[in-house]
Amino acid sequence: MELSGAEIVVQALIDEGVEYVFGYPGGAVLHIYDALFHQDRIRHILVRHEQGATHAADGYARSTGKCGVCLVTSGPGATNAVTGIATAYMDSIPLVVLTGQVPTPVIGSDAFQEVDTVGITRPCVKHNFLVKDRKELALTIRKAFYIATSGRPGPVVVDIPKDVTDPNIRIPYDYPKEIQMRSYNPAKRGHLGQIKKAVEAILQAKRPIFYTGGGVILGEASQRLRELVALTGFPITSTLMGLGAYPASDQKFLGMLGMHGTYEANMAMHEADTLIAIGARFDDRVTGKIEHFSPHAKIIHIDIDPSSISKNVRVDIPIVGPVDSVLADMLRLLREQDMRPDQQALADWWNQIERWRARQCLAYDRNSQRIKPQFAVETLYKVTQGNLYLTSDVGQHQMFAAQFYPFEEPRRWINSGGLGTMGFGLPAAVGVQLAHPDAQVACISGEASILMCIQELATCKQYDLPLKIILLNNGYMGMVRQWQEFFYESRYSHSYVDALPDFVRLAESFGHVGMRIERPADLEPAMREAFSRRDQLVFLDVVVDPTENVYPMIEAGKGHHEMHLSPDRELA
């Protein structure tokens, strides 16, 4: 088969089994767009801004486990995509981002729409390529998918100069089936000796806790994690990124840990003697002040990425390997053992945890005349019963959703944890809805975040995506306002979002349904109506209490035991 460079790009995507390409055309990628026009295997989704393309591909990837694919043009197309690439990089999401580049003879001449895409994206990709020879195209795209999806996943950029895709020059095409790279060999299994050591530590634990992260979801290890928790009877807490890997409704689940984690989760982390970290990376929002982090614990850390181990916190028993395979080995070794952990110690530990849990750290004023954001999230759960993919933007609403929406399954909670990208939620929901056309998909957002990628409402209209947008409108950049209240004596410097649009009419102008809800009693009926509109995007502008803060809270630089529970319930 002889194909042009542009056709090779498209055929390679077909051979990778790509369903959707999220993109935006421009000069440098016009040959590729013409090749797309001549086929019907891949569906191209036209976004309204390249940032939206990367977030939509990201949402697709997070909700399916498959690789997300974007196609953008050179120069501003590529720079607009950078935020989305960095977002995916921080959360280890597999993306292949194809960027157009100016023709090879003019690279370096400051040509129209030229930027050094490989240089700009280098620090926020797992790897990137500039393809200068059409003969390298197929192999490079194969490598890009392999690198993006294997080991610790991440985004890979393939920068393609326009002349390389010239439709008039055809070369033989053969897509490589297998790929071997001498310089890249991610771990296939954990070291059995290390796993045995970890099992011994687990058997000797008196105050153990599982601390699990997004790696459990990325590594498809939710089932094994559930078995391991059931077998040991140990408590478990999760990072923001790991929610859903373990069912939130289970008694052994202590809720999220970290800066806005639950009292019981953070106190258990602080008092634990054995910490089993699985697919988590000891992020500063989780650990708080490192010197106070889990001071008594022997730490076991399972991660596919060796550089995650002992990066922030010294680990006693490191295990490098795919989480699922390591947990399988652990389960097997534990089942072969006759010994069980000290059951009396474990019972005492649970008693202690239940005393912490009894503090009800997530309590809020349920009699308020205003809609509390917590109440809004609880109502969302009441209406959807967990039968939902929920994307989020970044800020207070994100934390309230993480705290109050109990996720039972992996890949249901989709948010930008590492980079904290405002504007992520709406385009991510586009990708999620396309991946799951019959599922209920909602985006929880704030009036500040939503405006950062509001243009994607047009994409939703073009492809008839019946998302539900739950806007918790408090008239402030809520998390910024909260920090200013706590740490800057309530000087609300530029956190007040003046001149907000009329969101109902805004939604309507894009061809969607808008509703504004101001009273608690109206919320549930409105949500029920919104979800009953199976074919329409409904934008719920929910006016919430502007003074509400996210509790519990550990200030940056404090330890897990130094939590604020509420304005009148200071410290633990």
Next chain:
Amino acid sequence: MRHIISVLLENEAGALSRVAGLFSARGYNIESLTVAPTDDPSLSRMTLVTTGNEHVIEQIKKQLHKLIDTVKLLDLSEGTHIEREMMLIKVRAEGPDREELKRLADIFRAKIIDVTDTSYVVELTGSSSKLDAYIEAVPEGRIIEVVRSGPTGIARGPKGLSL
């Protein structure tokens, strides 16, 4: 502590900037860095000298290894090894200095490889500290230009850092 790390890299465009970018992005020290293709033209060998505590060095090695272009890596400082750096130094050589600088080159087993009426270019190879010592020994005000390669190194013994 000072470490000298050898890295075998795919000889790809941009591989060097990935390493340099890694050091600046993560705030690691880098004292010197040399790189050139090996006998296998698809591979480059890089030698870099860095400093940091044990924890930092461990992270540097892990992060270097994580780069997709990195094929193999060896911390030469962990075993016995040989280090060599080359220096080209141009000195003002006039009047009585000419003899003095010639003698100095002999003492350091350096070679004078370019001569004019007023200058020498001296080539000197050795450990970095030997090169430092030579610079110290040149009489005040006679140095016109100093070019140093940065250290390269190889482990002692029969085993090699290769594929």
